[in-house]
Amino acid sequence: MSVRTFEDEKRSARKRILLGRRFMTFFMTMILLLFSFLFLMPVIFTFTNSFMSASEISANYGAVFATTQTGGKVFVSRTVNLKFIPDLVTGAQYMTVLLRSPSYLLKFWNSVIYVVPIVVLQLFVALLAAYGFSRERSFVKEMIFFIYIILMLMPYQVTLVPNFLVSQTLHIVNTRWAIWLPGIFSPFAVFLLTKFMRRIPLGVLEAAKIDGAGEWQIFSQIAMPLCKGAIASVAILIFIDYWNMVEQPLVLLDDEDMHPLSVFLSKINSGEISLAFAVAVIYMVLPLLLFLYGEDYLVEGITYQGGVKG
């Protein structure tokens, strides 16, 4: 017969707590795992389905788009099967997209032509503006920043008419400039970068000034390098935003040959649905590379942020 000592009591209590903590960790991990699967599913799904044959795709998903398909003699099952593994793995869709019809590659190239200058120049203009907003703060600047935030929040449909009017006045409708210019001057990056720059301790900049650095030097050699992470994270966000644009080209460009791939993809559901997945995968490659390269920046770049006003 042993008497439970105080020490025993303590040990078993500690064990219970440890067990409880382990269980919590396990439980939380399971929840996150479930979440991760749900979030990752569409990516996996798009990828695996891109290797499906055309007939299998129309058999599986034809029912969804039955109303939009022009009556062909294809077998369409009544139920919609979300399939992860194709019955027959084939690269036929990729062959079609990459080799047989050059129009996809042309549109892909269009996307690049629109997005790259917008990302680079919007960042440049925004960096300057962010520096201007964070140095020498005044009431007038606060008011202007306030207007920038409102403009940033406006849905595209609200700016649709203004956008169209300007393009008409400048005679740039149906040219690439109609997409480039509003993109370059979009207030989005200004907002994010200003919030970041305002977190740079004033002392750092003032010290440089005392050492005799001019404003441009302070901007380019101190403020900008300090924002490296933020620049990368904002670049990713701008890239994704314009990579997926649909409305602007539809309104401002009549010529379909000038449309980016995103517009074409958005219409694919009513046309060649069998190609949809393969084109989507090709379209995902660039964002994915950017993401893999910049994910750490995306996370670290926002560490300084907070607030609306900054």
Next chain:
Amino acid sequence: MGRKDKIRSWLFLTPSLLGVMAFFIAPFFVVIYYSVVNNPVQHEFVGFSNYVRVASNEAHQLAAFNTIRFSVTAVPLAVLLSLVIAVIMEAKLPYRSFFRSCLLSPLMVPVASIVLIWQVLFHYNGLVNESLEVLFHMSKIDWLKSSHGQIVIVLLFLWKNLGYNMILFMAALSSVPADLIEVARIEGAGKGKIFFSIKLRYISATILFVTVMSILNSFKVFRETYLMTGEYPYDSLYLLQHFMNNTFVSLDYQKLSAAAVMMFLVIMVLVGIMFVTEDRFDRDMEE
């Protein structure tokens, strides 16, 4: 700083200011002008009659109601859920960075593929209905063509935005000074108290920031809605952007302009409220 520096700081602003003036602000004045004339040809001043026309328009009322209902449900959910996930992630869990990447992955998927997948999932004979039938013996719902349509859009919005919101919160939570928490712990504060009265107050600015980003993204969900359901969706999915889009297509610029100005005013009030709130928070932090 002297006057010279002041002028220099304005010089940095100039390129952006000029561009924003030319492409956003100046044309907006034209829009305001359009909203008070009878048509773009005659330019006859008609006061607020265009506004009355929009405000009394049933389609506009429905659209405004739906948009507000969507934002009021989706935005708080997006803020709250992402905060919860961020707190869970804060605990030293295994595979943390893997989870983080997974939750961010929706950012990469092209809008069109999302639309395709969502249509397949929520089709009348789709996976969601089949699973609900098997698991809960629920009768099938034609999601996108029913009053439950907004649920689908809210889910889509959350799926797309939780990841980014989450990393914003994770960054903020990790910047809460550790010694502050240590002091509170020594003084006997429990986990809950530390979270609510220290961490939450410390990240209040981020909460506002995430809210702004969520509102911004909640307007963008129109693109997916439009691609899934077209110009005239089921009543519950008819958003303000549908209304504007259709008005644009029918070339009724006056009506569209009036609607745009009204939306501008609403957003202005919203941002104004957030500015004031943040001032309060700032003062709160300084105390």
